Amino acid sequence: xxxxxxxxxxxxxxxxxxxxxxxxxxxxxxxxxxxxxxxxxxxxxxxxxxxxxxxxxxxxxxxxxxxxxxxxxxxxxxxxxxxxxxxxxxxxxxxxxxxxxxxxxxxxxxxxxxxxxxxxxxxxxxxxxxxxxxxxxxxxxxxxxxxxxxxxxxxxxxxxxxxxxxxxxxxxxxxxxxxxxxxxxxxxxxxxxxxxxxxxxxxxxxxxxxxxxxxxxxxxxxxxxxxxxxxxxxxxxxxxxxxxxxx
Numbered sequence: 001x002x003x004x005x006x007x008x009x010x011x012x013x014x015x016x017x018x019x020x021x022x023x024x025x026x027x028x029x030x031x032x033x034x035x036x037x038x039x040x041x042x043x044x045x046x047x048x049x050x051x052x053x054x055x056x057x058x059x060x061x062x063x064x065x066x067x068x069x070x071x072x073x074x075x076x077x078x079x080x081x082x083x084x085x086x087x088x089x090x091x092x093x094x095x096x097x098x099x100x101x102x103x104x105x106x107x108x109x110x111x112x113x114x115x116x117x118x119x120x121x122x123x124x125x126x127x128x129x130x131x132x133x134x135x136x137x138x139x140x141x142x143x144x145x146x147x148x149x150x151x152x153x154x155x156x157x158x159x160x161x162x163x164x165x166x167x168x169x170x171x172x173x174x175x176x177x178x179x180x181x182x183x184x185x186x187x188x189x190x191x192x193x194x195x196x197x198x199x200x201x202x203x204x205x206x207x208x209x210x211x212x213x214x215x216x217x218x219x220x221x222x223x224x225x226x227x228x229x230x231x232x233x234x235x236x237x238x239x240x241x242x243x244x245x246x247x
Contacts, residue, residue, distance in 0.1 A: 003039045007055045010043070054126065108176040112186040112234045116165035123156055136163075139170040165235060175242050184238065191237045193224045202245060209244040 010022040046054045123129045139145050145167050152159050176184060179202065183194040198218055206224065207214045213227040228237045
């Protein structure tokens, strides 16, 4: 059963003056899929009256947004990210209207072992979480980041480390794109900056500042590799790299 079906079935039980309970069962010993487990968790979580919208938003989060302009019902919003999904959707809508698609800004993909997300215990409303993800994705400068921090503290309290990490990632992603870096990855204790063309000044700057920690590959998928210092976290290494590149 889908999440909406579970919610509807539960809503048919205990009408009028009759009190009743709805039990959802599954075969003993059967291993539940991740999606099934998340559906049951959502049903347990949203039990109060008026939970329909929250259930629908959680279903969107679990299944993906679907193909809004087509017949496909299962989408990949989580796979491509909310910000990218909205960008692709906007381009598709413009194309259907016969309008010229806006020029896509240079972007940098960051794929690292970093704690960067908005915990549910910090913002329990899914629509609000998605709106804040969007606000953070739009950060382009330290001033933007400061505005978002002030808003978060006013509305939700002290900012968790994982949300700070998310804002740092947004800032660093834009700084990287401006330097011609299209992807940042991690292999073990090494941070890798992938570039279409190696910038000699960038290589010399990093080599001079970080010395033996820097290596370069000018073949295949061109990149600059930087070893993390002892006890250094990936995000700290990335901050250190861009502290030299922005001087």
